[in-house]
Amino acid sequence: MENAGSPSPILTARDAGLVGCTQCGKVHLPGVVECTRCGAALHRRAISDLQKVWAWLIAGLVVYIPANLYPMLSTASLGHTTENTILGGVIELMNHGSYGVAVIVFVASIVIPVAKFIAIGFLALTVTRRVKMSAHRRHILFEVVEFIGRWSMIDVFVVAILSSLVRLDFAATITPGIAAVSFALSVAFTMIAALSFDERLIWDASENEPRD
Amino acid sequence: MSQETENTPPNGPSDMVISPPKRSFWRNLSYVWLVPFAALVVTLFIAWQSWAERGQRIEILFENAAGITADETTLRYRDVEIGIVEDVTFAPDLASVVVGARIDRTVAASLPEDARFWIVQPEVSASGITGLSTVLSGAYIQAAFDPAPEAKATRFTGLEETPLILPGMRGTKVTLRTESGTQLIPGAPIFHQGIEVGKIETPRLMDGGEGVIVDAFINAPYDLRLTNATRFWQVSGFSVNIGPSGLNLSVGSIASLLRGGIAFDTVVSGSEPVRTGQIFDLYDDEDSARASVFREDIENPVDLTVEFDESVSGLTAGSSVVYKGVKIGTVSFLGAFIEERNDTQEVVLRSVISIDPQRLGLKADAPAAEVIAFFSNAVKNGLRARLATQSIFSRSLVVELVELPDAAPDTLGIFAETAPLLPSVASDLPDVGATAEGLLQRVNDLPVEELLDQTIATLAAVESLAGDENLRAAPDAFVALLDDARGLIGSPETQALPAELNTAVSELRAVAEQLRQADAVNRLVAALDAAEEAATSVTDVAANIDTATEALPALIEDLQALTQKANALEVEQFLAAASAFLEGADRLIDTPDMRALPASLTGALDEAREALAELREGGLIENTNATLASAREAASAVEDATANLPELSRRIEALVAEAERTLSEYGAQSSFNRETISSLREVRAAAEALSKLARAIERNPNSLLFGR
Numbered sequence: 034m035e036n037a038g039s040p041s042p043i044l045t046a047r048d049a050g051l052v053g054c055t056q057c058g059k060v061h062l063p064g065v066v067e068c069t070r071c072g073a074a075l076h077r078r079a080i081s082d083l084q085k086v087w088a089w090l091i092a093g094l095v096v097y098i099p100a101n102l103y104p105m106l107s108t109a110s111l112g113h114t115t116e117n118t119i120l121g122g123v124i125e126l127m128n129h130g131s132y133g134v135a136v137i138v139f140v141a142s143i144v145i146p147v148a149k150f151i152a153i154g155f156l157a158l159t160v161t162r163r164v165k166m167s168a169h170r171r172h173i174l175f176e177v178v179e180f181i182g183r184w185s186m187i188d189v190f191v192v193a194i195l196s197s198l199v200r201l202d203f204a205a206t207i208t209p210g211i212a213a214v215s216f217a218l219s220v221a222f223t224m225i226a227a228l229s230f231d232e233r234l235i236w237d238a239s240e241n242e243p244r245d
Numbered sequence: 246m247s248q249e250t251e252n253t254p255p256n257g258p259s260d261m262v263i264s265p266p267k268r269s270f271w272r273n274l275s276y277v278w279l280v281p282f283a284a285l286v287v288t289l290f291i292a293w294q295s296w297a298e299r300g301q302r303i304e305i306l307f308e309n310a311a312g313i314t315a316d317e318t319t320l321r322y323r324d325v326e327i328g329i330v331e332d333v334t335f336a337p338d339l340a341s342v343v344v345g346a347r348i349d350r351t352v353a354a355s356l357p358e359d360a361r362f363w364i365v366q367p368e369v370s371a372s373g374i375t376g377l378s379t380v381l382s383g384a385y386i387q388a389a390f391d392p393a394p395e396a397k398a399t400r401f402t403g404l405e406e407t408p409l410i411l412p413g414m415r416g417t418k419v420t421l422r423t424e425s426g427t428q429l430i431p432g433a434p435i436f437h438q439g440i441e442v443g444k445i446e447t448p449r450l451m452d453g454g455e456g457v458i459v460d461a462f463i464n465a466p467y468d469l470r471l472t473n474a475t476r477f478w479q480v481s482g483f484s485v486n487i488g489p490s491g492l493n494l495s496v497g498s499i500a501s502l503l504r505g506g507i508a509f510d511t512v513v514s515g516s517e518p519v520r521t522g523q524i525f526d527l528y529d530d531e532d533s534a535r536a537s538v539f540r541e542d543i544e545n546p547v548d549l550t551v552e553f554d555e556s557v558s559g560l561t562a563g564s565s566v567v568y569k570g571v572k573i574g575t576v577s578f579l580g581a582f583i584e585e586r587n588d589t590q591e592v593v594l595r596s597v598i599s600i601d602p603q604r605l606g607l608k609a610d611a612p613a614a615e616v617i618a619f620f621s622n623a624v625k626n627g628l629r630a631r632l633a634t635q636s637i638f639s640r641s642l643v644v645e646l647v648e649l650p651d652a653a654p655d656t657l658g659i660f661a662e663t664a665p666l667l668p669s670v671a672s673d674l675p676d677v678g679a680t681a682e683g684l685l686q687r688v689n690d691l692p693v694e695e696l697l698d699q700t701i702a703t704l705a706a707v708e709s710l711a712g713d714e715n716l717r718a719a720p721d722a723f724v725a726l727l728d729d730a731r732g733l734i735g736s737p738e739t740q741a742l743p744a745e746l747n748t749a750v751s752e753l754r755a756v757a758e759q760l761r762q763a764d765a766v767n768r769l770v771a772a773l774d775a776a777e778e779a780a781t782s783v784t785d786v787a788a789n790i791d792t793a794t795e796a797l798p799a800l801i802e803d804l805q806a807l808t809q810k811a812n813a814l815e816v817e818q819f820l821a822a823a824s825a826f827l828e829g830a831d832r833l834i835d836t837p838d839m840r841a842l843p844a845s846l847t848g849a850l851d852e853a854r855e856a857l858a859e860l861r862e863g864g865l866i867e868n869t870n871a872t873l874a875s876a877r878e879a880a881s882a883v884e885d886a887t888a889n890l891p892e893l894s895r896r897i898e899a900l901v902a903e904a905e906r907t908l909s910e911y912g913a914q915s916s917f918n919r920e921t922i923s924s925l926r927e928v929r930a931a932a933e934a935l936s937k938l939a940r941a942i943e944r945n946p947n948s949l950l951f952g953r
Binding site: 094099 | 275277278280283291383
């Protein structure tokens with residue numbers, strides 16, 4: 034990274050015919066299966082790895098559909114049962130004047146997952162296609178996606194805690210809906226998609242192009 | 246790649262890898278693609294399932310949709326949720342509300358056209374609180390139907406209120422007919438021998454408006470008890486009945502108190518079972534319901550007409566016709582008619598009575614002519630109809646057929662168009678009102694106030710007497726007198742006196758002799774006979790309460806006079822005199838002469854003893870024997886006399902008992918009575934003492950001679 038600004042092209046491990054460990058960065062001769070330093074599995078980058086990204090991403094997208102259409106929570110209070118989808122819940126919260134909570138739910142449950150889909154899809158696409166965004170920025174984007182992915186589970190945790198705590202029989206009962214499972218799966222799938230993405234591909238694609 | 250870079254020198258750039266030819270797309274495909282595929286399959290499955298579970302859409306028309314909310318109100322069948330309301334819209338003409346709902350497909354598959362839907366809401370009525378669960382959960386739509394496979398109706402009309410009889414309930418529905426629906430509350434229970442066996446629906450007017458009909462549903466298996474002879478009557482929860490048998494109060498269950506209700510019973514067995522929709526009459530009470538069975542049982546009734554000149558208030562259609570206390574028919578019609586008589590119009594009260602030939606001892610199928618002939622003959626012999634009260638306590642009347650041999654001769658009038666006319670006579674209904682008035686008048690005339698005044702005056706006099714100084718002094722004087730008397734009795738001389746008195750007993754011999762000669766006992770018995778006669782006559786008098794009541798004022802006048810006299814007595818003077826007398830007595834006892842009296846008595850007795858001693862010394866033993874013999878005679882005479890004594894005491898006792906009974910008829914409360922009774926008790930005690938004396942004498946006649 035310290036050479037990122039130098040005008041002369043650097044020699045990458047791949048160019049040198051070596052395999053770099055993705056965990057600790059040590060380079061090995063080809064044929065070594067495990068990193069001799071940290072023990073992580075060594076693998077070459079392959080365009081077929083992108084298939085995994087796409088597969089998990091699509092799976093995440095598929096289950097994201099019922100997560101939004103079906104009720105996330107079903108609240109039974111004094112005989113009345115109300116079922117709320119994610120977006121319905123956000124609207125209801127706004128109607129009740131809880132704008133702050135509504136924004137949090139909206140961002141955590143809709144903006145972030147959707148942004149992740151877009152970001153992962155974008156990164157996967159830009160491995161093979163040329164874009165204006167520099168490899169460096171795309172790498173930062175990837176890091177952000179990977180970091181923020183786990184926070185999308187906040188919805189699922191809320192539902193899990195509520196439905197296990199609010200079991201007051203007739204007075205109030207909260208049960209998770211289909212959407213809760215779907216949403217959890219969707220978040221999990223997108224995280225796996227992000228994990229499957231080999232960030233080195235970003236740099237492979239940008240080696241042949243001039244730097245900004 | 247690795248195998249091509251095997252021998253790469255450490256410093257030089259490695260050889261470029263030459264990739265093998267690209268594999269086919271499918272071979273290149275990773276297994277990881279199964280994940281999105283599985284996710285898609287699962288999602289599609291969920292989507293299909295929720296579509297399949299959506300249920301069949303039905304529409305129910307309601308007059309108003311109170312409490313129904315889209316997506317919230319549920320539909321229930323046998324209290325199990327079968328669907329949910331999807332939307333609530335108006336019919337195109339805005340005349341009703343269309344409730345669209347999704348219901349379970351299995352239920353929808355066998356939903357017949359006549360399925361009933363109604364809205365269940367909390368309801369508080371006389372029969373209790375229903376639908377309480379809907380207070381919190383909100384109203385729901387209840388469905389009731391008899392499942393019919395392959396019936397797939399989707400459009401229904403909802404009921405406005407909870408139906409009492411639901412499709413699928415087993416039982417029999419009958420219709421009750423009554424004149425007024427005042428006591429009929431929808432849902433009121435039907436009882437049979439105290440058990441709730443059914444319910445009534447909402448009463449409705451008959452088409453002609455001449456009455457009210459109400460559908461009643463008797464649950465199986467109790468509907469087996471319904472026959473042609475079943476009678477329904479209203480139960481109001483409690484009933485008070487005053488009759489010859491006394492006051493009769495019966496209270497039903499609390500529920501029937503609140504809601505009323507209907508009871509039925511099958512009075513006569515062996516009738517045909519009913520079919521659904523049969524019409525029954527609803528009677529006001531059990532008695533009339535039961536009586537109706539017998540009323541309608543008259544086979545081959547023979548009608549007679551009776552005209553009454555007096556008020557027939559209390560006589561109704563259905564009243565009994567009684568002959569010598571036996572019911573032989575009923576009044577079947579009662580009405581007023583205007584008739585031309587002697588060129589003037591007269592109102593005639595005419596009633597038609599139906600006679601049961603069977604109850605007259607004729608055959609049930611006897612021709613009417615035979616019955617009429619019987620009556621015609623009877624009328625010639627004095628049979629008349631007249632009104633009579635059913636009992637002392639009721640004002641309802643019956644028609645009584647009586648034989649009055651001394652009635653004015655009449656015949657059974659044979660009318661052309663109506664039934665034969667049975668002549669009637671005026672009834673001897675007592676004028677209770679007038680009698681009561683007279684009684685009150687008499688009570689009013691009693692000089693109660695004067696009597697009270699007299700009593701007050703007497704009490705005042707008694708009070709002033711009690712406060713008198715002399716009266717207070719009297720006891721002291723009396724105590725002093727008693728002290729003196731005790732001193733006198735305590736003296737040895739006085740105590741010696743009884744011994745001397747023994748000798749005087751011999752005198753009794755003469756007395757007893759005289760008693761026997763005078764036949765005194767028989768006379769006394771005769772006197773008692775007379776007294777007993779008198780008592781008997783008193784009893785006779787007392788038996789006539791009216792006479793006694795009339796005599797009461799006179800009695801009270803006597804009492805008054807007596808009280809006045811008592812009042813007028815100079816009690817104070819009397820007391821003063823008594824006091825003076827006592828003082829005199831005191832003084833007398835105090836005199837030395839009086840104190841010397843015992844001593845002188847003793848002296849006299851000593852002298853008598855000396856005389857006797859002299860006699861004895863005179864050797865007159867024969868005389869003594871003769872005396873003893875005559876004493877024995879005297880004793881037997883006494884014995885004879887005393888033989889009558891038990892009889893005497895018994896008579897006295899009888900007299901006393903009679904007198905007591907007589908007096909007790911005047912009432913136990915008057916003080917006059919109490920006084921009399923206590924005095925009579927004293928007489929009886931005296932009689933008992935007499936009887937005891939008689940027994941003692943009987944046992945030991947010698948005690949009369951020699952003392953005890």
